[in-house]
Amino acid sequence: MATLMTERKRSALTRGRLPKSTPWVVAASSIVVAAALMSLIGFNVFGWAVLSAVLFAAGNVVSSAVVEGRRKATDKLATSLVLGAFLVALLPLVSVIWTVLVNGVPGLLAPGFLGTSMKGVTGAIDNASVANHTPVLGGVYHAFLGSVLITVWATLISVPVGLLTSIYLVEYSDGNKFSKVITFLVDVMTGIPSIVAGLFAAAFFGLVMGPGTKTGFVAAVALSVLMIPVVVRSSEEMLKIVPNELREAAYALGVRKWRTILKVVIPTAISGIASGVTLAIARVIGETAPLLVTAGFATQINSNVFAGWMASLPTFIYTQIMTPTSPSNPDPSNQRAWAAALLLILLVMLLNLGARLVARIFAPKTGR
Amino acid sequence: MSKRIDVSDLNVYYGDFLAVEDVNITLDAKSVTAFIGPSGCGKSTFLRTLNRMHEVIPGARVEGKVLLDGDNLYADGVDPVTVRSQIWMVFQRPNPFPTMSIRDNVLAGVKLNSRRMAKPDADALVEKSLQGANLWNEVKDRLEKPGSGLSGGQQQRLCIARAIAVSPDVILMDEPCSALDPISTLAIEDLINELKDEYTVVIVTHNMQQAARVSDKTAFFNIAGTGKPGKLIEFAETATIFNNPGQKSTEDYVSGRFG
Numbered sequence: 001m002a003t004l005m006t007e008r009k010r011s012a013l014t015r016g017r018l019p020k021s022t023p024w025v026v027a028a029s030s031i032v033v034a035a036a037l038m039s040l041i042g043f044n045v046f047g048w049a050v051l052s053a054v055l056f057a058a059g060n061v062v063s064s065a066v067v068e069g070r071r072k073a074t075d076k077l078a079t080s081l082v083l084g085a086f087l088v089a090l091l092p093l094v095s096v097i098w099t100v101l102v103n104g105v106p107g108l109l110a111p112g113f114l115g116t117s118m119k120g121v122t123g124a125i126d127n128a129s130v131a132n133h134t135p136v137l138g139g140v141y142h143a144f145l146g147s148v149l150i151t152v153w154a155t156l157i158s159v160p161v162g163l164l165t166s167i168y169l170v171e172y173s174d175g176n177k178f179s180k181v182i183t184f185l186v187d188v189m190t191g192i193p194s195i196v197a198g199l200f201a202a203a204f205f206g207l208v209m210g211p212g213t214k215t216g217f218v219a220a221v222a223l224s225v226l227m228i229p230v231v232v233r234s235s236e237e238m239l240k241i242v243p244n245e246l247r248e249a250a251y252a253l254g255v256r257k258w259r260t261i262l263k264v265v266i267p268t269a270i271s272g273i274a275s276g277v278t279l280a281i282a283r284v285i286g287e288t289a290p291l292l293v294t295a296g297f298a299t300q301i302n303s304n305v306f307a308g309w310m311a312s313l314p315t316f317i318y319t320q321i322m323t324p325t326s327p328s329n330p331d332p333s334n335q336r337a338w339a340a341a342l343l344l345i346l347l348v349m350l351l352n353l354g355a356r357l358v359a360r361i362f363a364p365k366t367g368r
Numbered sequence: 369m370s371k372r373i374d375v376s377d378l379n380v381y382y383g384d385f386l387a388v389e390d391v392n393i394t395l396d397a398k399s400v401t402a403f404i405g406p407s408g409c410g411k412s413t414f415l416r417t418l419n420r421m422h423e424v425i426p427g428a429r430v431e432g433k434v435l436l437d438g439d440n441l442y443a444d445g446v447d448p449v450t451v452r453s454q455i456w457m458v459f460q461r462p463n464p465f466p467t468m469s470i471r472d473n474v475l476a477g478v479k480l481n482s483r484r485m486a487k488p489d490a491d492a493l494v495e496k497s498l499q500g501a502n503l504w505n506e507v508k509d510r511l512e513k514p515g516s517g518l519s520g521g522q523q524q525r526l527c528i529a530r531a532i533a534v535s536p537d538v539i540l541m542d543e544p545c546s547a548l549d550p551i552s553t554l555a556i557e558d559l560i561n562e563l564k565d566e567y568t569v570v571i572v573t574h575n576m577q578q579a580a581r582v583s584d585k586t587a588f589f590n591i592a593g594t595g596k597p598g599k600l601i602e603f604a605e606t607a608t609i610f611n612n613p614g615q616k617s618t619e620d621y622v623s624g625r626f627g
């Protein structure tokens with residue numbers, strides 16, 4: 001006769017398993033023990049957190065090794081290492097964002113900061129604002145405009161060159177010697193220190209236009225030297241993953257090769273290419289070194305990239321920190337520098353979000 | 369329109385490797401010809417030489433003559449693009465253009481060749497082509513939706529509609545049903561039967577029942593061993609190939625004794 005089996009109170013299947021509350025107990029006790037140990041050698045919060053984490057990981061692994069066996073203990077050890085590495089990687093990022101936010105927000109909210117330039121802002125004005133506790137004058141408009149203009153010109157130069165290069169490499173070269181040389185040189189270019197790119201542009205325009213030529217366009221050329229390899233590599237990868245069947249389908253329709261590339265291959269890859277370009281822009285917009293030697297330092301608004309010195313956000317930050325407007329009262333300059341840094345980070349973040357948006361907009365449509 | 373194809377003394381190479389040797393065959397206008405044979409015997413390779421798609425692969429070349437109503441496809445000065453706009457091809461895996469809507473996919477052959485077309489004409493062509501591919505009723509309400517959202521069988525019929533839209537003389541099909549279920553296969557086989565009223569159809573297939581069902585004539589290709597070139601063993605009426613083949617190896621193959 002079949003009898004109904006009742007569920008056993010303590011399952012044999014969960015034998016040798018730690019109860020669910022164990023990690024919490026271990027965590028609480030390691031925090032307490034760490035606090036006690038820290039008070040012996042001098043308390044500080046950072047050491048306390050690190051010690052607690054180490055004790056927690058060790059306690060978890062050891063308790064698991066004793067009760068649950070080797071396999072589970074190894075799993076917990078690996079989990080602790082992965083999680084720890086993640087936290088270590090995240091720490092500087094969070095710290096940077098926090099520091100810049102704390103130091104930058106007051107300056108960014110100061111009246112006129114986004115709308116005015118540094119023209120006419122002298123050390124005396126800064127001294128007066130510190131002495132009278134009036135808002136800091138002077139702004140970042142000229143540097144913001146310069147950064148945007150220089151980056152736009154750099155993009156206008158690099159995208160056609162980079163995209164056409166990658167089209168040659170993927171569609172036309174058939175992996176010949178020439179294409180291997182190009183690929184090698186592009187890889188080398190990726191590793192060029194940015195100051196070298198700046199010196200190249202400065203020297204080139206020095207030869208062509210006369211020594212000491214510093215304009216926004218020279219800076220754009222320097223940045224495009226840095227951008228082109230990034231654009232080439234990212235678009236090359238994107239063009240490579242376009243399925244060959246699509247090209248064959250177009251060829252078999254009697255479509256010419258250049259039209260196939262223009263109408264089938266590039267539209268299929270456009271989302272990846274566009275986001276690659278946006279990321280390349282985000283990479284160069286924060287470059288400081290090449291701009292120092294190519295665009296100079298300006299304190300006033302200059303919207304012409306072909307004439308005159310041009311400010312940019314990175315060089316603005318650099319000059320404000322290194323040579324404060326008022327050497328005796330560097331605080332207003334510091335405030336402006338932090339605010340400009342915050343603005344730059346926001347700009348790069350917007351560009352990254354823009355890259356995702358662009359990728360989504362251009363992605364091949366799905367749905368029924 | 370429909371044209372006949374005469375192939376004489378055709379050798380097909382990949383680099384130095386002779387893939388298909390000495391093919392002589394005549395494909396009649398307004399008929400369905402099936403190519404059967406074991407894998408790797410050169411059926412698809414030979415098919416791709418018929419619209420000069422073979423040479424898209426680096427190092428691939430062809431010797432011999434392929435006459436389309438008497439014009440040699442491989443004569444000096446023939447633009448492969450001209451050839452391909454007259455002889456269309458449907459591939460093994462459906463490959464609609466993912467960036468285009470169903471409507472644009474059908475019009476791809478026209479649009480990509482930058483021929484201008486008034487909207488009413490284009491609409492008429494889309495409807496005619498989709499009806500020709502037995503797809504109109506399924507997609508007429510969602511022509512602006514992406515072509516990649518269709519089922520596999522519908523995508524394959526969309527590719528056939530794309531082929532019909534450029535009104536070719538010949539349609540080549542490289543195992544068009546191998547990735548499809550029996551229902552979609554049936555739809556495509558019905559379609560092939562209708563297509564032969566207007567076009568010359570050549571189909572490569574691994575499915576012998578399919579060859580028997582759809583084709584008027586059948587060509588059997590075989591390969592002597594790995595590394596040897598594929599050859600045309602026998603070409604005859606489909607009924608003859610399946611019921612009364614002239615060659616021993618054909619009989620072995622169609623009766624399932626090997627391959």
